Amino acid sequence: MIQLYRVTKYYDGVPALRNVSFTIDKGEFVFITGPSGAGKTTLLKIIFCAEHADEGQIILQGMNTFRLKSSSIPYLRRNIGFVFQDYKLLPHKTVFDNIALALKVVGTPYGEIGRRVYQILKNVGMQDKRHLTPPKLSGGEQQKVAVARALVNEPQILLADEPTGNLDPQSAQEVFRLFRDINMKGTTVLVATHDWETVKKMQRRIITMERGVVTDEGIPSYLKSSRLHSRKPEEDVSGTVPREGEP
Amino acid sequence: MRGYGLFYFVTEAFNGLRANSLVNLLAVGTISMAMLIVSFFLIVFFNVQSTVSRLGERLEMSVYLKDGLTQHEKDFLFSRIKAELGVKKATYLSKADALSLFKKELQGQEALIQGLGENPLPDSFELTIDRRFAESEQLEALSKKIAGYPGVEDVSYGKQNAEIVSALYKLLIYGGTALAILLGVSVVFIISNSVRLALYSRGQEIELMQWIGATRGFIQGPFLIEGTLLAMLGTALAVGILAAFYYAIPTEVVRFLSRPNGLDFLPLSVVAYMIVAGSILGFIGGLVSVSKFLD
Numbered sequence: 001m002i003q004l005y006r007v008t009k010y011y012d013g014v015p016a017l018r019n020v021s022f023t024i025d026k027g028e029f030v031f032i033t034g035p036s037g038a039g040k041t042t043l044l045k046i047i048f049c050a051e052h053a054d055e056g057q058i059i060l061q062g063m064n065t066f067r068l069k070s071s072s073i074p075y076l077r078r079n080i081g082f083v084f085q086d087y088k089l090l091p092h093k094t095v096f097d098n099i100a101l102a103l104k105v106v107g108t109p110y111g112e113i114g115r116r117v118y119q120i121l122k123n124v125g126m127q128d129k130r131h132l133t134p135p136k137l138s139g140g141e142q143q144k145v146a147v148a149r150a151l152v153n154e155p156q157i158l159l160a161d162e163p164t165g166n167l168d169p170q171s172a173q174e175v176f177r178l179f180r181d182i183n184m185k186g187t188t189v190l191v192a193t194h195d196w197e198t199v200k201k202m203q204r205r206i207i208t209m210e211r212g213v214v215t216d217e218g219i220p221s222y223l224k225s226s227r228l229h230s231r232k233p234e235e236d237v238s239g240t241v242p243r244e245g246e247p
Numbered sequence: 248m249r250g251y252g253l254f255y256f257v258t259e260a261f262n263g264l265r266a267n268s269l270v271n272l273l274a275v276g277t278i279s280m281a282m283l284i285v286s287f288f289l290i291v292f293f294n295v296q297s298t299v300s301r302l303g304e305r306l307e308m309s310v311y312l313k314d315g316l317t318q319h320e321k322d323f324l325f326s327r328i329k330a331e332l333g334v335k336k337a338t339y340l341s342k343a344d345a346l347s348l349f350k351k352e353l354q355g356q357e358a359l360i361q362g363l364g365e366n367p368l369p370d371s372f373e374l375t376i377d378r379r380f381a382e383s384e385q386l387e388a389l390s391k392k393i394a395g396y397p398g399v400e401d402v403s404y405g406k407q408n409a410e411i412v413s414a415l416y417k418l419l420i421y422g423g424t425a426l427a428i429l430l431g432v433s434v435v436f437i438i439s440n441s442v443r444l445a446l447y448s449r450g451q452e453i454e455l456m457q458w459i460g461a462t463r464g465f466i467q468g469p470f471l472i473e474g475t476l477l478a479m480l481g482t483a484l485a486v487g488i489l490a491a492f493y494y495a496i497p498t499e500v501v502r503f504l505s506r507p508n509g510l511d512f513l514p515l516s517v518v519a520y521m522i523v524a525g526s527i528l529g530f531i532g533g534l535v536s537v538s539k540f541l542d
Contacts, residue, residue: 050458071463078460088455092266104255105461149459 001026001157001188002047007056009042009212016042017053017212024190026156029183031199032192034209040192043209044159047190048082049073061156078106081150081187085162087142089134089149095121096130099149106153120148124178140171147178151187158182160191164198172198259469260476267445271477274441278434278481279488282525285430286489289517292423294510295415306412308374308390308404316398321370324398328372333380333389340371369400376404383410431528434478438532442474446540453540467537474533475526482525486518 002024009017017039024030032040045051046058049065058065061079068076089098099117108116121127124144134142143163150158160179164172176198183189193199199206208216264271310328312321321339329337340348345368380386390402446453456466493512513521 048458074457074460074462076460077458082458088451088458090452090455101456102459105456105459105465153460 001028001061002190003057003059004043004047005057005059007043007046007053007058009039009046009051009053015212017046020056020209020212020214022207022214022217024188026188027183027186029180029189029202029204030191031202031204031206032190032209033194033196033199033206034215035194037211038209039212040194040209041161042212044082044161044190044192048080048159049076078153079156081153081155081158083143083146083150083158083160083163085165087134087139087146089142089145091134094131094133095126095137095145098134098145099152102149102152116152120152121145123151124148138171139166140168140174143167143171143175144178147175151182155187157188157190160189160193162193163191164193164195176202256468256472260472263445263449263469263473264476267448270441270444270448271473274437274477275481275484277437277441278478278525278529279484281430281433281437282482282485282521283488285427286485286513286521288423288426289513289521290489290493290510292419293513293517295419297511306376306378306380306386306405306408308376308386308393308402310372310374310393310402311400312370312372313398313400314369316370320398324396325372327396328374328393331389331393333377333385334374335377336375338373340373342366342368342370345369345371383413431524434481434525434528435532435535438474438478438529439536441477442470442533443536443540445473446470446536463541466541467534470537471530471533474529474531474536476529478525478529478532479522481529482522486513486521489513 004023005021007017007020008015020039020043032043034040042051046053047060049068053066060076063076065076089095090101093101096117099120100113103113103116117130118127121130124147126141126144126148129137129141134145137145143166147163150160158179163179164175167175172195179189179191180202206216206218207214312324316324325337325339328334343366346366349368376386376389380389386404390404393399394402453466490512493510
């Protein structure tokens with residue numbers, strides 16, 4: 001689903017990512033962790049084609065993103081939902097309109113929009129607040145709306161950049177519960193976070209980064225037998241050795 | 248763009264116009280001022296053009312004949328001159344007719360011509376020149392050619408008149424084109440700036456649309472229509488203001504100020520062309536700023 005091979009990115013000559021390689025299979029739930037400045041956001045932006053890597057290859061849903069024309073990028077993004085730390089909701093539009101925009105952008109017929117927006121809001125428990133504007137919602141509620149917007153087009157991949165960074169623990173838990181449910185339905189989920197507690201609780205595959213390098217990558221030992229996450233660490237293309245017994 | 252076409256773009260454009268109403272009102276005002284200058288110039292242009300055309304139609308040439316030509320020689324010369332390129336109409340004026348015409352013109356001052364004795368006026372051919380030959384160089388060439396025919400004493404035409412007509416034509420065409428280009432560029436500049444303001448105020452929305460998979464065309468569409476609508480409104484307002492002034496001023500005053508021919512308002516077809524041209528300029532202005540913003 002997502003393959004990175006020796007991806008390197010520089011900002012003004014300073015490397016933000018160095019030789020990053022890994023593969024994420026369809027339906028996987030993966031965390032990217034690491035301190036601020038580790039390169040998590042840059043990595044997600046490169047996968048999303050918002051930034052270009054200076055070296056290396058990225059294969060996304062079978063397509064080499066280096067060979068994509070800029071006019072094809074919007075179509076690639078329609079298969080990827082993105083959740084931001086600061087929600088990126090339009091403050092003057094209602095919850096309904098914020099989500100409807102994502103449907104309009106892909107050309108969903110007008111008649112279908114109302115039904116689909118209501119359905120996705122119901123899934124995240126926000127259907128009663130559809131007529132409110134984002135400033136009237138709590139941080140957790142806004143992030144739920146942002147998740148709903150990311151999912152309304154039923155993407156195959158969901159990327160989230162510090163989705164709980166601005167949330168209280170209870171709201172953060174609710175957002176991660178949504179991610180888990182989405183993943184259970186088959187969507188590949190890649191979450192960049194430094195919320196180590198949640199990462200441990202979720203018990204999923206973890207890619208650890210530091211200063212633009214993958215320092216650790218693998219699945220905690222207690223998950224290795226799980227059928228859901230059966231990918232073996234030795235298949236990794238990153239070349240890093242996963243540490244046994246450590247999440 | 249399944250399900251989304253012009254209707255969506257127009258709706259979004261109107262939403263955008265409403266959202267930035269103050270900026271857009273200023274833009275419409277500025278555009279209308281520029282277009283007011285254009286329309287005023289066009290009124291002057293069309294009126295001067297029709298005056299020049301009338302002057303052109305009145306371009307005449309007199310061919311004076313030598314005394315003592317036989318009727319046969321006169322007929323031959325007449326048919327030869329009439330066949331010249333640029334001669335629209337030719338009439339023969341005998342010396343007797345010329346004198347009676349002269350007397351008629353000097354009615355009330357007959358004393359001036361008493362004592363002339365024998366009729367001093369020659370026989371002549373009075374020519375009306377085709378408008379297409381109103382250029383002073385062409386008239387000069389024609390008069391020289393006719394003056395060279397045997398039996399022709401002299402040729403005279405309103406040389407000064409012809410030169411004025413010719414210069415006015417050139418001024419109208421070159422000056423008008425230069426002014427039109429200048430004002431066109433100004434309109435594009437004004438519109439691209441107001442669309443740019445709208446773009447900046449909706450930068451967050453545009454960035455988000457890019458992130459959720461909007462194509463360039465989907466983002467551009469409403470802004471292009473916004474630019475087109477702004478220019479269309481500005482142009483219509485300018486024509487409206489000018490028409491209000493034109494019709495508010497009493498006809499007698501207009502006639503007095505624009506003697507001898509009066510002043511006509513712009514033909515309806517020109518107003519329609521202006522609105523179309525304004526809209527195209529608006530579209531270009533929108534395109535310039537959206538392209539810069541998205542690149």
